[in-house]
Amino acid sequence: MLSRVADSLYWINRYVERAENISRFVEVSEAMALDCPPGSAEPWLPLVDASGDRDLFDRLAVGQNPKDVIRFLVSDHENPNSIVSCIAMARENARQIRDVITTEMWEQINGLYWSLQDGEAIWQEPEQEQLRDIRRGCQLFYGITDATLSRDLSWLFSRLGRLIERADKTSRILDVKYFLLLPSPEEVGGVLDELQWIALLRSAGAYQMFRQSMQEAIAPSAVASFLLLDPIFPRSVRCCLQGISDTLQQIQRQPVPGPPDDLECLRGQLLARWSYVRIDALIGSGLHEAIDHLQSDLNRLHQLIHERYFTLADLRSIPADPACALS
Secondary structure, three states: OHHHHHHHHHHHHHHHHHHHHHHHHHHHHHHHHOOOOOOOOOOOOHHHHOOOOOOHHHHHHHOOHHHHHHHHOOOOOOOOOOOHHHHHHHHHHHHHHHOOOOOOHHHHHHHHHHOOOOOOOOHHHHHHHHHHHHHHHHHHHHHHHHHHHHOOHHHHHHHHHHHHHHHHHHHHHHHHHHHHOOOOOOOOOOHHHHHHHHHHHHHHOOOOHHHHHOOOOOOOHHHHHHHHHHHOOOOHHHHHHHHHHHHHHHOOOOOOOOOOOHHHHHHHHHHHHHHHHHHHHHHOOHHHHHHHHHHHHHHHHHHHHHHOOHHHHHHHOOOOOHHOOOO
């Protein structure tokens, strides 16, 4: 039971974070398409690449125009990573552990789920309003969770899922801009290039904080540094990794005798690697390769967490302190 509950809490927050990120990506891209000069390429397909679902999109989609991409990312029931599918999976996980989460949490995720069913009023709104309502619904769930859930293992596993998903999506959207949307040499520094970097910052909810923190012109290296290495911006990779490390240490309250295991090693190595590196070194050695390595490490981290905490064989790994019990 303990393992099942921990798994559900972790995935509820991963799914909600994923839905919120996708709604932000699509919302910003729609706004950017309005600002782009006539005849410029609209960066819709890279959003599918950022979600890691290009193969599925090519199999399911009837075309590759903006409407197809938006439908695939937002409301396609055949896409397990669409917003509607993510909210449905989060709600199903929450339904299974209603006795663990708070009533307010259940009411919010349940209400959000039903508001996204076919024929509901949200689908009659303009697309920008639809996405804004979804994003705010996800953010409201975060706020309710932090305001009503005790800071025990339930909250720690919820936070862990949210942070891993956030680090992954921040790195993916940056990788898309650097690797897939690199402009031709004559467009570097031009209007379209700057619009894309601004859109990238907005897609991560980082535009205002970037302006306040960096106080310099929008340049690729500055944007990459902020989204990857800033220690206090909550959506930066480094800040997420710090939170992941702290959360795992709190979950494993008592040190395990002997040398550190694979999970402990990877936790420490990831945090150190992204805390003590300069952006010029990352760019010089290949930013795409560094981000690709990061995503592989995050996948490996998820697998190690699953093996330790979410399988019955390793239930003993979760602290048995009654004050920290999940159920």
